[in-house]
Amino acid sequence: MLADLKEAGCASVAGNSAQGWEAKLALGFAQRHGKTVLAHRRHYGPLTVQRPFYPEGGVCHVYMLHPPGGIVAGDHLSLEIDAEAGSHALITTPAAGKFYRSAGGLARQDVSITVAEGAALEWLPQETIIYEGARLRSTIQVELASGARFIGWEILSLGRPACGERFDEGLADLDWQVYCRDRPLLLERLKLDARAFAARWGLQGCSSCGTLFAYPAGAETLAAVQQLIGDAKGRGVTRMDDLLVCRALDCRSDRLRAFFERVWAVVRPGCVRREACAPRIWAT
Amino acid sequence: MVTDLALLRLLQLVSPGLPVGMYSYSQGLERAVDDGWITDAGEAGAWLDGLMHGGMVCIDLPVLARFYQAWQGGAMEQLEHWSRVLIACRETAELRAEDRQTGQALARLLDGLAITEMQPWIRKPEATLAAVFAFAAVNWSIPLRETAIGYLWSWLENQVLCAVKLVPLGQVAGQRLLADLAGNIPALVDEALTLADEGIGGSAFGLALASSRHEMQYSRLFRS
Numbered sequence: 370m371l372a373d374l375k376e377a378g379c380a381s382v383a384g385n386s387a388q389g390w391e392a393k394l395a396l397g398f399a400q401r402h403g404k405t406v407l408a409h410r411r412h413y414g415p416l417t418v419q420r421p422f423y424p425e426g427g428v429c430h431v432y433m434l435h436p437p438g439g440i441v442a443g444d445h446l447s448l449e450i451d452a453e454a455g456s457h458a459l460i461t462t463p464a465a466g467k468f469y470r471s472a473g474g475l476a477r478q479d480v481s482i483t484v485a486e487g488a489a490l491e492w493l494p495q496e497t498i499i500y501e502g503a504r505l506r507s508t509i510q511v512e513l514a515s516g517a518r519f520i521g522w523e524i525l526s527l528g529r530p531a532c533g534e535r536f537d538e539g540l541a542d543l544d545w546q547v548y549c550r551d552r553p554l555l556l557e558r559l560k561l562d563a564r565a566f567a568a569r570w571g572l573q574g575c576s577s578c579g580t581l582f583a584y585p586a587g588a589e590t591l592a593a594v595q596q597l598i599g600d601a602k603g604r605g606v607t608r609m610d611d612l613l614v615c616r617a618l619d620c621r622s623d624r625l626r627a628f629f630e631r632v633w634a635v636v637r638p639g640c641v642r643r644e645a646c647a648p649r650i651w652a653t
Numbered sequence: 654m655v656t657d658l659a660l661l662r663l664l665q666l667v668s669p670g671l672p673v674g675m676y677s678y679s680q681g682l683e684r685a686v687d688d689g690w691i692t693d694a695g696e697a698g699a700w701l702d703g704l705m706h707g708g709m710v711c712i713d714l715p716v717l718a719r720f721y722q723a724w725q726g727g728a729m730e731q732l733e734h735w736s737r738v739l740i741a742c743r744e745t746a747e748l749r750a751e752d753r754q755t756g757q758a759l760a761r762l763l764d765g766l767a768i769t770e771m772q773p774w775i776r777k778p779e780a781t782l783a784a785v786f787a788f789a790a791v792n793w794s795i796p797l798r799e800t801a802i803g804y805l806w807s808w809l810e811n812q813v814l815c816a817v818k819l820v821p822l823g824q825v826a827g828q829r830l831l832a833d834l835a836g837n838i839p840a841l842v843d844e845a846l847t848l849a850d851e852g853i854g855g856s857a858f859g860l861a862l863a864s865s866r867h868e869m870q871y872s873r874l875f876r877s
Contacts, residue, residue, distance in 0.1 A: 544854070552737055553737055553738060553740075553741035554741060555741055555744075556738065556741040556742050556854055557742075557744060557854075557856045558711075558854035558855050558856055559856040559858060560707075560855070560856075564703075565703075565707070565857075565858075568699065568700075568703050568859065569685065569690045569691065569696060569699065569700050569703075569859050570699075570700050570703035570704055570707065570857045570858075570859040570860050571703065571857065571858055571859055572858055572859070573690070573859060578858055595869050598869070602688065603862070604866075605861070605862045605863075605864075605865030605866040605868075605869075606865055606868075606869075607744075607745040607746045607747070607864070607865040607868055608746055609743075609745070609746050609749055614744070614745075614865070616858065616861055616862050616865060617862075618858070618859075618862060
């Protein structure tokens with residue numbers, strides 16, 4: 370099935386590269402003399418990181434770059450992040466990610482995050498814009514050791530509402546898997562097509578949806594996020610076995626992102642034992 | 654071919670009168686109605702149809718089939734594995750609690766019917782409705798296909814009864830909805846029973862959102 374789609378896409382779309390970009394990036398964080406360093410980095414193809422910086426002491430902030438600026442059918446990005454014991458890193462992106470329209474081929478993105486005992490990792494990329502007609506399969510797998518800490522989010526913007534574009538065609542097949550000590554903590558496979566985009570059980574025609582994960586989160590963190598949400602529509606939060614999951618729907622992705630930044634500020638002290646220190650790039 | 658006795662056992666198992674407390678769970682429907690997402694029979698039908706396609710076919714039924722085969726073959730490791738997968742696929746605390754509570758309640762009932770193998774499942778945190786339901790089906794020689802049809806029917810009937818109370822709908826409108834949606838069950842079961850392991854998994858964003866919002870709903874009748 371996958372191969373068929375890919376061939377169909379390659380044969381019929383002149384604008385899409387016949388081969389597609391293949392890009393791989395592996396990052397390893399380690400704790401050295403009171404601060405977290407990017408201890409190893411391997412990359413292949415157009416996916417890289419800028420030099421890390423330290424706006425809040427020992428926590429390593431890294432901006433991930435994808436110079437082509439968007440992903441098309443046939444592209445395959447894979448990313449491996451490894452946080453060694455005791456390290457603390459925050460990864461974000463300087464701009465929104467993009468999946469462009471496809472004539473049938475599939476774009477792929479695989480992210481694998483491993484967090485060792487006593488390590489903390491924050492995966493906070495800016496939003497991903499999925500153009501109408503894009504076809505993609507994305508897998509994000511998070512493996513947490515005992516005593517590992519993690520905050521992650523995925524913010525999607527479907528179609529380009531500013532141009533009156535909805536998501537009446539295309540398919541975003543998005544897999545989030547969180548494992549703790551080799552056991553599944555949360556398995557979510559969101560398949561967004563025109564039907565799921567419009568339906569009440571899906572996105573209700575909203576162009577933006579987001580999910581934020583925080584582990585470990587106690588009952589008081591849950592209560593604090595519930596209080597932040599208050600009576601606001603389109604926002605929800607739950608906690609399952611110390612994993613907090615906050616979900617939001619909005620017709621504007623900037624508003625959704627601003628909400629998630631507030632949630633992040635609420636959960637961060639309890640979850641990774643740091644007050645919020647927003648990467649400066651978010652404000653630009 | 655289902656025997657008369659197996660059919661009767663299935664009818665007992667899927668009856669809304671089965672004392673496992675299903676009537677007290679709405680699976681997010683209560684909040685969806687409260688938020689104004691579902692206001693009439695058409696919207697209730699579209700909500701349930703979406704959940705049957707997106708959740709039941711991709712998660713509950715294929716996992717139910719794996720439980721069934723695991724009980725038949727005594728494959729306890731498979732049972733543990735699929736129990737963990739099923740729980741991890743539940744997207745909110747309330748949906749997980751519902752599955753555990755109804756699974757444990759059914760185990761308690763079966764134990765009361767002298768099916769003593771279910772005794773350890775009364776307190777097992779990994780108990781889910783599907784795991785215990787599959788055990789009962791194997792125990793009573795109900796064929797797999799009928800088991801899956803019965804499981805989906807019983808879920809649907811409970812959800813329609815919730816919609817009748819919450820939206821609210823008239824009794825006849827509720828029965829019409831049930832008749833219409835039940836017509837899709839055979840094809841959905843066909844699809845679910847042929848799904849490969851790697852195809853298992855799903856998510857309904859609106860359901861997950863409604864269910865997590867139900868957890869902080871001020872006044873509510875249902876436990877989910």
